Amino acid sequence: MERRDVVVHTLGPAGTNCEAAARQWLRDNAAGNGTVVLHPTLEDAVPVVLEEPARNVLLGCVVYPRLHELVFQNLSSMALRECFMMPTHNMVLAAPSRGPIETVLSHPAPVDLVSGRGYRIQLSTSNAAAAADCAKAVTDACITTRPAADANNLLVIEDFGPVDMGFSIHVPHQSEVYPR
Known part of the structure; x- marks a missing residue:
């Protein structure tokens, strides 16, 4: 699969730091191609990510409340694969x-x-x-x-x-x- 087919699911609505990070990750990893889909919460995004497991990824923020629950409650279906740093919006x-x-x-x-x-x-x-x-x-x-x-x-x-x-x-x- 080419990285341009990737769909990054993350926290919305438009203007979140997670959206900016998702776009940065796509620039760095998929030559700017791919799609960002915004969700009301990361918890809402997980089942959508799992609907098309071959091409979807979930982007979280390390200070997101209960990120640990997203990791440990989904160990049977998904895994943490990467972390990166970037400054937030002001x-x-x-x-x-x-x-x-x-x-x-x-x-x-x-x-x-x-x-x-x-x-x-x-x-x-x-x-x-x-x-x-x-x-x-x-x-x-x-x-x-x-x-x-x-x-x-x-x-x-x-x-x-x-x-x-x-x-x-x-x-x-x-x-x-x-x-x-």
Whole structure:
């Protein structure tokens, strides 16, 4: 199988660090060819990856909550095959408008960027989902990526910069991308 036939399944919606990592992995491993499919959670992606085990891979982030469960609960059907590093998008605290911030929506992984500030934290499935919901005024602000903030017309209150991050590639045992 040529690497251009690979489908990388990862965390969405558009604007996540996982999406950026999936596109980078395709550039590095499939000459930029292949497809990225975004899912609400990595847990939702696993059964889809297993539907076409020869060509699908799952891309995770090493700080994804419960990544260990994805690995150990799926040992009979898939395996961790690769890890790589890349910087995330700039991580930002963003809001629909300037004003007092009491509630912040965040994926569990970057929530510590604003710990100790007295905000009431609500959790989201991804940084990009946090931005989309924040734009609907679900909360006063969110922790998200710069592209997700921009896509949702949010004001950047604070820019924490990029974070060096690890990303993992998980493949079904019947994979032609990484044959056993």
